[in-house]
Amino acid sequence: MPLPPIPTTIPTISPEAVRDALRAKREIALIDVREEDPYAQAHPLFAVQLSSGRIELDALWRLPRMDAPIAVYDDGEGLAEPAARRLQALGYSQIHLLAGGLAGWRDSGGELFRDVNVPSKAFGELVEHELGTPSLPAEELKALIDSGADLVVLDARRFDEYHTMSIPRGTSVPGAELVLRVRALAPNPATRIIVNCAGRTRSLIGAQSLVNAGIPNPVAALRNGTIGWTLAGFELEHGQTRRFGPVSDAQRATARAAAQSLAARAGAVRLDGAGLAAWRADGSRTLYCWDVRTPEEFAAGHLPGFGSAPGGQLVQETDVFAAVRGARIVLADDDGVRAAMTAHWLAQLGWEVAWLADVAADRFSETGPWQPARAALPEVALASPAIARYRRPYEGTDNPRAAMQAYLDWEYGLVAQLARDGTHGFQVLAVSARTVT
Known part of the structure; x- marks a missing residue:
């Protein structure tokens, strides 16, 4: 079937209309077509980054419904309209330009956020704020490790991140595996369980997952993750390969009952x-x-x-x-x-x-790694000069200490930003955290 003709003009949508859709939980995609680094400096809470040079590569799997409402913007670089037309050429029928671009969002009273994956990071901070997720500082964990205390350290990041740098005695247990695997890793209910990531979100969500699931052990997040460990002056391990093992049928059944009840x-x-x-x-x-x-x-x-x-x-x-x-x-x-x-x-x-x-x-009959759907069109050159990928202060091993501390300071302020923004719709499940003893 031939594609419908592309309109000669692209309609605009106001920032207020986008916020109304978000508050009403109507479908909308707010697309920032700049490169990752400028996007990470300032963007609306639910804006997603899809740079002009990747539209043909990634649009079809990230925007799978061709008539979903889409608002495209830039910050005055002239990228938005050409990107919108390329989305139209792929078959998307409800394309709009955000009136005024990023400046229009800001001038209309919209909140701007820094960094990447901000909805999830802000939610993690809200979870800790609402539930008091247990945590302990690096100094306390170091003392426990040095004393030979009965504890396990579970790293909730991807395995490649763990392999790059990890807390001593840490084992790789990516976040979704924690509730399934924890009883095999800490069968004694008196064993302390410490969950870490590089910064805050995955350790907070991981620790709260165990609390929500009713794990009997004392549970805590490592406060500020590997950043906190480094800022405290302690050495990280590198190249570790410790990973979770199998679970018993009984452990799986217990975890299943807890997870499905929570869901x-x-x-x-x-x-x-x-x-x-x-x-x-x-x-x-x-x-x-x-x-x-x-x-x-x-x-x-x-x-x-x-x-x-x-x-x-x-x-x-x-x-x-x-x-x-x-x-x-x-x-x-x-x-x-x-x-x-x-x-x-x-x-x-x-x-x-x-x-x-x-x-x-x-x-479960399909095999092979995941290959995202892509348009049957040639790749195109970037519509703007290539800008280096945003340097995350919580990844790698050579980040400046000032950048790590600044990142933590920013993350602590996300709950207040959520309140000012008013579009998030997050609801934290009322499950009480326990005190680490």
Whole structure:
């Protein structure tokens, strides 16, 4: 079928109309077409970064419904209109330019945020603010390690991040694996469990996941992660390969019951095959289908039509994996734990989310790593001079101490920014944290 003719003019949408859609939980994608570094300096809370040079590469998997409402903007560089026309050429029919661009958003009273993956980071700060997620500083953890205390340190980041730098005695247990694996890693309920990441979000969400799931052990996040460890003057390990192992049937069953109860309490939906088919058939809604298991498990066998989004990273990077705010998300695993546990967080983040239940093992028939859908068009040159990827103060091993401290100072202020912004729709599940003893 030929594409409809491209309009000669592109309509605008006001910042107020975008905020109204966000508050009403109507679908909308707010697309920043600048490169990553300028995007990271200032952008609206739910703006997603899709640079002009990657539209043909990434639009189809990030914006899977061709008639979803899309607002495109830049900061006066002249990138927005050409990018909007290229989206129209791909077949997107509801393209708008944000009136006034980034300046129009700011001048209309819209809040601007720094960094990347900000919705998830702000949500992590809100969770700690609302629930008092247990944490302890690097100095206390170092003293416990030096004394030979009965504890386990669980690193909730991707394995490659853990391999680059890790806390001594740390084991790689990416976020979605924590509730499933923790009883095998700390079978004695008296063993302390410390969850860390590079900064704050994944350690806070990881620790609170264990608290929410009713783990009997004393649980805490390492305050400020590897940044806090480094700022305290302690050495990190490098090149470590410790990873989680198998779990027993009893451990899996206990974790499954806790995860699915939490998902239901948070408002996530349990879907069977017929329910998934109905959601897929609903052309009026954007739908993302993600497998939240490890990339290795995904490659060995996954459901047709599902992409790979390991659960901890999906919660951390909702702006990447679900660019259309207000869309539906369906999650899959083969154990009934990881998808439900991830769903319980996404529901609190304001998404309409479901997890698949009772999926037959033979349905996991597709193999190979995930390859995102791409347009059948040639790659194009960047529409602006290449700007280096935003240097994250919490990644790598050579970040300036001042940059790490400035990042922490910024993150502490996110709860106040959320209140000023007023569009987030986050709802924190009322589960009390426990005190570390």
